[in-house]
Amino acid sequence: MRLSVAEALRKAIADEMRRDKSIFCIGEDIAIPGGFGGAFTVTLGLENEFRERMIDTPISEIAIFGYACGAAMMELRPIADVQYGDFLLCAMDQIVNQIAKLRYMSGGKLKMPLVMRAPVGVTGRGSQHAQNLEPYFMCCPGIKIVAPATAYDACGLLRAAVRDDDPVLIFEHKLLYGSKGPRQESGTVDASSEIPDDDYTVPIGKGIIRREGKDVTIVASLLMMHFALMAAQLLEKEGISAEVIDPRTLWPLDIGLIAGSVKKTGRIAVVEESPKQGGIGAEICAQISEIIPDYLIAPFTRIAAPNTPAPFSPVMEKFYIPQPERIADEVRKMVIV
Amino acid sequence: MAVEIKMPQLGQTSDEVRLIKWLVKEGEEVKRGQPLCEVETDKVTMELESVESGKVIKLLAAGDAQIKTGETIATIQRAESEKQGTGLKDQDADMAVPNKASKLKKETADAGMQSDTASEGSSGQNIIQPPPVFSGKLETEKMTPISLKQKQAILSEIGSKKAVAIYKRMLEIREFEERIKLLFLEGKMPGTIHQYIGQEACAVGVCAALEPDDVIASTHRPHGHAIARGVGLGEMMAELYGKTTGCCKGKGGSMHVGDLGKGVLPAIAIVGANIPIIGGMALAFKIKKEPRVAVSFFGDGASNEGAFHEGLNMAAIYELPAVFICENNLYGASTSIKKTLKLENIAQRVCAYGMRGDIGDGMDVLDVYSRARIALDMARAGEGPTLLELKTFRLCGHSRRDPCNYMTKEERQQWAKKDPILLFENFLLSEGVFDKNSLETLKKEVDSKIDAAVIFGQTGPEPAPEDTYQDLYINMEVPR
Numbered sequence: 001m002r003l004s005v006a007e008a009l010r011k012a013i014a015d016e017m018r019r020d021k022s023i024f025c026i027g028e029d030i031a032i033p034g035g036f037g038g039a040f041t042v043t044l045g046l047e048n049e050f051r052e053r054m055i056d057t058p059i060s061e062i063a064i065f066g067y068a069c070g071a072a073m074m075e076l077r078p079i080a081d082v083q084y085g086d087f088l089l090c091a092m093d094q095i096v097n098q099i100a101k102l103r104y105m106s107g108g109k110l111k112m113p114l115v116m117r118a119p120v121g122v123t124g125r126g127s128q129h130a131q132n133l134e135p136y137f138m139c140c141p142g143i144k145i146v147a148p149a150t151a152y153d154a155c156g157l158l159r160a161a162v163r164d165d166d167p168v169l170i171f172e173h174k175l176l177y178g179s180k181g182p183r184q185e186s187g188t189v190d191a192s193s194e195i196p197d198d199d200y201t202v203p204i205g206k207g208i209i210r211r212e213g214k215d216v217t218i219v220a221s222l223l224m225m226h227f228a229l230m231a232a233q234l235l236e237k238e239g240i241s242a243e244v245i246d247p248r249t250l251w252p253l254d255i256g257l258i259a260g261s262v263k264k265t266g267r268i269a270v271v272e273e274s275p276k277q278g279g280i281g282a283e284i285c286a287q288i289s290e291i292i293p294d295y296l297i298a299p300f301t302r303i304a305a306p307n308t309p310a311p312f313s314p315v316m317e318k319f320y321i322p323q324p325e326r327i328a329d330e331v332r333k334m335v336i337v
Numbered sequence: 338m339a340v341e342i343k344m345p346q347l348g349q350t351s352d353e354v355r356l357i358k359w360l361v362k363e364g365e366e367v368k369r370g371q372p373l374c375e376v377e378t379d380k381v382t383m384e385l386e387s388v389e390s391g392k393v394i395k396l397l398a399a400g401d402a403q404i405k406t407g408e409t410i411a412t413i414q415r416a417e418s419e420k421q422g423t424g425l426k427d428q429d430a431d432m433a434v435p436n437k438a439s440k441l442k443k444e445t446a447d448a449g450m451q452s453d454t455a456s457e458g459s460s461g462q463n464i465i466q467p468p469p470v471f472s473g474k475l476e477t478e479k480m481t482p483i484s485l486k487q488k489q490a491i492l493s494e495i496g497s498k499k500a501v502a503i504y505k506r507m508l509e510i511r512e513f514e515e516r517i518k519l520l521f522l523e524g525k526m527p528g529t530i531h532q533y534i535g536q537e538a539c540a541v542g543v544c545a546a547l548e549p550d551d552v553i554a555s556t557h558r559p560h561g562h563a564i565a566r567g568v569g570l571g572e573m574m575a576e577l578y579g580k581t582t583g584c585c586k587g588k589g590g591s592m593h594v595g596d597l598g599k600g601v602l603p604a605i606a607i608v609g610a611n612i613p614i615i616g617g618m619a620l621a622f623k624i625k626k627e628p629r630v631a632v633s634f635f636g637d638g639a640s641n642e643g644a645f646h647e648g649l650n651m652a653a654i655y656e657l658p659a660v661f662i663c664e665n666n667l668y669g670a671s672t673s674i675k676k677t678l679k680l681e682n683i684a685q686r687v688c689a690y691g692m693r694g695d696i697g698d699g700m701d702v703l704d705v706y707s708r709a710r711i712a713l714d715m716a717r718a719g720e721g722p723t724l725l726e727l728k729t730f731r732l733c734g735h736s737r738r739d740p741c742n743y744m745t746k747e748e749r750q751q752w753a754k755k756d757p758i759l760l761f762e763n764f765l766l767s768e769g770v771f772d773k774n775s776l777e778t779l780k781k782e783v784d785s786k787i788d789a790a791v792i793f794g795q796t797g798p799e800p801a802p803e804d805t806y807q808d809l810y811i812n813m814e815v816p817r
Contacts, residue, residue, distance in 0.1 A: 024624060052624070058654070063647035066613020067620055070631070073597065074552070074621035093644070097607050098614060105593045106603045107586030108808030142809055165811040205813070252816045 004178025004192045008151035009042045009117075011195065012158040013079060017050050020077065023162060024053035026068055027081030027117075031056055039083035040119055040172075040179045061090035065116070069099045072114040077162060084125075085118035085133045085171065099167045100142030114167040115158070121174040121223060122273055122321050123185060127309035130174075132222075132274035137169055138251050138283060144204055145250040147171045149225040151178075152193035153248055156202030164204060171250075173222040189226045207254035209261065213243035215335050217261040218327070219284055220271035221247055228271050230324035231331065240335050250280065255287050262288055266297035267334050271322050276304035298334045303327055340389045342411040344404045345522040347378045347738065354378055356410065358400040365393050366416075370515060373411065374400075381740050388519040391416040407524070480682075480696040480728055483704045488764065491703045495545075497770045503545050503702055504765060505779060507537040507758050510561045512787045513570060514733070517560075517577060520791070521737050527579055530591050533561030535700075535732030538757035539664045540565035542705025543632060546713050552600045552618050553632045554611035557592045558731075559604030562634050566601045568594065570786055574794030581804070582797035588808060608669075609635060609642030612661065616652045619659035619722070630658045630716045638669030640683045649724065653690040656721040660712045663726045664699060670735045671743040684726040692722055699729030700755040703764075732756065 003011060017023045029035050030043040031054030037044025047054045057064050061082060068080035082088055088095060095116065103112050120132045137145055144166055148154040154172065161168035176191040210225060211232050220228035225246045232242040243261050247254055262268045268288055270281035281302030288300065303322045310320055347354050357375040361367055372384035391413045398410040483491075492500055514534045520526045533540070536558075544553065544565035555562035563573060568584055576583030577591050584596045585603055595603035602618075605611035615633035622629040639645055640663060652659045663683050667674050680686070687694035695712065698704040705727055712723035730752035734741050741749065765771055771779070806815045 055620070055655075058647075058650060060647035060651060062644045063613045063616065063651045066610070066644065066648060067617035067651060070614040070617020070619075071621040071624075072617075073602070073614075074618045074625075076621045076624060078617075093607055093610055094613065098605065098610060102603060103811070104809045105585060105589045106595070106597065106808075107583070107588045109585070110597045110603075111811060141815070144810075144813075166813070252813065255816075 001195050001197075002192055003151050003155070003195045004180075005148070005151045005154045005172065006041050006177040006179050008155035008193065008195055009158055009172065010037075010044065010046065012155040012162075013043065014046060014049065015199070016159060016162045017046075017053060020162075022075060023077045023079065024055060024071070025050075025079045025081060026055040026057060026064055026071075028057055028059055028064070028083055030054060030081055036183055038081055039183070040174065040177045041181070041183050042117070042172075042177070043081070061087050062094055065091040065094035065099065068114055068116070069094055069102070069112070072099075072112050072167075073102070073110055077113045077115075079115045079117060079162065081117045083119070084129045085120040086128050086131055088116075088118055088133060089136075095137075095143070095169075096140050100140050103166070104142060111165050112167050113165045115161045116167065116169045118169065118171055119174050119177075120171050120273075122305070122310045122317060123174045123187070124312070124314070124317065126312040130310050132171075132272065132305075134171055134250055134272070135274055135279050135283075138280065139278075142167065144168045144252065145171065146204060146248060147221040147250055148202075148248065149173075149176065149222050149246050150191050150193045151195060153202050155195055156200050157204065157248065159199070160201040160204050163201070168204065171222065175223050176226075189223060191226065202248065205249050205252045205254055207245055207247040207249065207257040209243060209257070210246050211242070211244040213241040213265065215241045215265055216267040216269060216331055217243045217245060217258065217265045218269050218271060218331060219245045219247060219258055221250065221280075222273070224271040224273055224322060227322065227324045228327055231327035234324060234328040235331060238332070240332065242331060247284075253284065253287070255284075255291070258284065259288060259292050263292060263295050266295055267300075268296070269301040269303055269327075269331050269334060271303045271327055272305070273321055274305055275307045276302050277307045279304050298337075301330055301334055303330045338415045339394060339412050340391070340415050341409045342373065342388065342413060343523065344376075344398075344406050344408050344410050345385070346406045346524050347376065347383070347522070351379045352406045353403050354406060356398055356400060356402050356404050357382070359396055360384070361393050361396075363393050363396055367391065367393055367413065369519070383740060386519065386522070387413065388523050389413045389415050480698060482698045482701065483707065487707075488701075488703045489768065491707050492768060492770070495706070499545070500765060500770055501779070503541055503706070504758075504761055505783060506545075506565055507541045507702065507761065508780065508783045509570065509786065510537045510540065510564045511758055512783050513564060513573070513790070514560060516787050516791060517574075518733070525795075526577060528577070528590050529736055530577070531558040531736050532731070532733045533558055535752070535756070536664055536666060536729045537561055538702035538705050538761070539662065539699045539727045539729055540634065542702040543634070543660075543662055543709040545702075545706050546710040547600070547632065548629070548713075548717075550600070550627070550629045551632060551713070552597070552602065552615075552629065553634060554602040554615050554618075555595065555604040555634050556608070556611065556636060556639070557604070557606035558636070559592065559594050563594045563596075563601050563604070567599050568596050568601055570790035571793035572596070574790040575797045578794045578797065579800070580794065580797030581800045582793065586804075586808065587800045609639035609644040609648075611635065612639065612642075612644050612648035613651070615659055615661070616648045616657060619652065619657035619716075620655060622658050623655065628717050630660060630713050632660045632662060632713075634662045634664060636669065637663065637665040637667065637674050637678070637683055639663070640686060641677055646689075649687070649690050649692060649722075652722040653692040656719065658716040658719070659722040660709065660716055661722060661724045662709070663724060664729050665726050666699075666729050666731045668731070668735070668744070671739075673743070682726055684724055687724045692724055694724045694726070696726045696728065699727030700752075700757045700760060702757060702761050730755070
């Protein structure tokens with residue numbers, strides 16, 4: 001069955017809630033009859049089957065994550081949801097100080113099986129509803145972070161996240177959801193997949209080679225993974241063979257997979273939709289430089305958004321997001337000296 | 338055994354202290370906690386208290402002299418009764434919080450914190466009326482302290498065994514705090530401490546009304562709540578020393594003591610942050626249809642946090658089995674509540690949430706017990722949450738070495754007269770629950786429990802540095 005990312009996430013949530021009565025969803029506008037099913041339709045209609053376990057909240061992000069944290073310690077498995085990833089910042093204390101640390105502070109005596117879902121992506125809404133927050137959490141020990149770029153991975157990673165006994169933050173991209181009806185986004189990229197009927201999971205901490213190549217390794221997740229594939233196609237016409245790796249999990253990173261690829265190509269470029277400062281590229285490139293410095297035949301390259309908030313103007317926004325052409329340009333410079 | 342008294346590190350900056358004058362003489366008997374001398378740091382003048390009871394053998398430092406910290410200033414022959422206790426037994430059988438779930442019904446328990454009576458459901462029904470939902474009237478409410486008659490009725494309901502258990506638990510908290518204050522001044526304990534001296538009736542009064550499966554969460558000032566709920570004194574002390582035998586294996590420290598297995602969440606030291614977490618625990622109980630209640634302890638300062646507003650509002654709209662205990666000790670660190678709150682009472686804030694609110698005397702353990710009992714019973718019966726404000730006072734500094742210069746002496750003296758332990762002690766003596774002799778015995782028991790806890794804490798194994806990497810994830814190594 002071919003599903004969009006939003007449909008695949010919905011299927012994963014529904015399957016898991018049928019399988020395990022301890023799972024419940026909590027968030028804003030997630031299960032209001034006649035409503036949206038969350039900001040991007042992921043939970044649309046789930047209230048029909050799981051009324052008692054779909055908790056609609058006031059606009060109270062501290063409470064959403066605080067309540068999820070408390071419930072997780074009382075043997076439930078919450079899936080907490082924000083409409084836009086940007087709102088995670090309202091709940092930063094609960095996420096970083098409580099959810100991420102409580103097991104550690106307890107000396108490993110308690111469990112925090114909790115999933116947090118957050119849409120990201122620079123998508124025509126200006127600075128406060130359209131940014132990528134992955135780096136804010138990559139520096140936070142205690143949370144696992146996944147970022148599915150396809151519907152197959154969205155379903156498999158969400159299942160894995162729900163079954164994990166540690167807190168997992170799942171970043172979903174607004175332009176990859178394939179949301180329909182009034183919640184449809186312009187500029188959407190097709191990330192739909194054939195979803196098998198079986199109960200598969202995608203293991204947390206495992207990346208995947210999306211495209212094989214021998215000259216350069218491009219690492220990218222979410223929308224940037226799709227743009228990296230487009231860039232690789234452009235480069236192929238010029239005789240440059242790019243390998244594209246989708247880490248799928250941002251923490252713990254599958255650094256072994258990336259290093260194996262870089263050993264082969266000798267070059268690494270990391271693409272991200274967030275600003276370059278303190279970003280995903282900084283972390284991945286630093287790790288690669290630490291563990292296999294002798295394999296790099298060119299300096300690593302970070303292809304990122306400018307070190308500014310996301311602008312609104314479509315002209316500036318297009319400049320802000322690394323486009324396939326820009327990715328190809330930067331990578332070309334690495335290969336052709 | 339002769340014990341050396343050393344000059345503690347008293348200031349943050351200087352490693353020298355001026356000894357102004359001795360307050361004791363050689364050959365004099367001193368008690369632990371008794372002032373030995375007056376000292377002056379670069380910031381403050383204070384009395385240095387003895388960390389031992391016994392006879393002063395020798396005063397090694399002269400009066401009016403600069404002394405290096407760590408230098409031995411006197412030797413004391415430790416009194417016989419001060420010998421460290423034998424064996425470690427953190428909680429008497431009497432005091433252990435029963436593990437068998439009694440759920441909604443109050444079962445007869447032999448002793449301890451469990452009720453002695455076999456009454457069902459909402460006992461205490463006529464002693465204090467349940468508080469109303471504050472219905473938007475914002476005029477000043479007043480606390481109505483319970484009468485002697487009411488106290489006698491509560492005593493007869495809970496029985497004398499439980500009353501003594503409550504008294505003893507309060508004393509354990511007080512003695513634990515007094516002892517670690519001295520250990521700190523001696524420079525023998527790492528970290529920082531926020532002490533609970535003066536507020537014991539709040540934690541013990543509420544915890545005495547809990548059922549075994551209920552859960553509590555505390556704050557950066559958590560020792561009292563953890564002890565009240567039954568976390569062992571030894572593992573508490575070991576945690577303060579950062580030992581592997583601590584209740585959080587040395588990963589938590591003073592501000593995070595707790596043990597969820599005993600119904601105490603590792604304490605949440607971010608002001609107000611435990612309120613939504615407790616709400617979430619209560620939500621879990623409601624979803625799972627378990628007759629349990631989650632209880633959040635926090636201070637007056639927390640009521641100005643966003644987490645308080647979001648957490649209480651959600652608890653009210655979902656009608657959760659939660660009780661929110663605001664221990665209003667009148668100061669957020671050094672700032673008076675008069676500067677941070679326009680209302681007379683924090684409990685009035687429930688008007689904003691359509692929730693029940695009540696105000697109790699946080700210095701009177703029976704007042705606290707009875708109000709908490711009503712709030713808990715109502716929460717358990719599905720009647721929703723309550724905010725219970727307890728008027729109290731910390732008879733100690735905000736944190737280590739705080740001389741409380743922001744309070745007047747009169748205010749402190751006024752509140753010291755309401756010391757919750759003395760208050761309850763006098764009540765139990767006058768009601769004939771115990772006499773002076775059995776009281777002495779009880780105090781000695783508590784003392785030797787603290788002795789044993791100190792030994793357990795001090796002699797426990799240190800963690801290996803690499804233990805840092807343990808206990809973060811369940812099924813994954815920390816990436817290095």
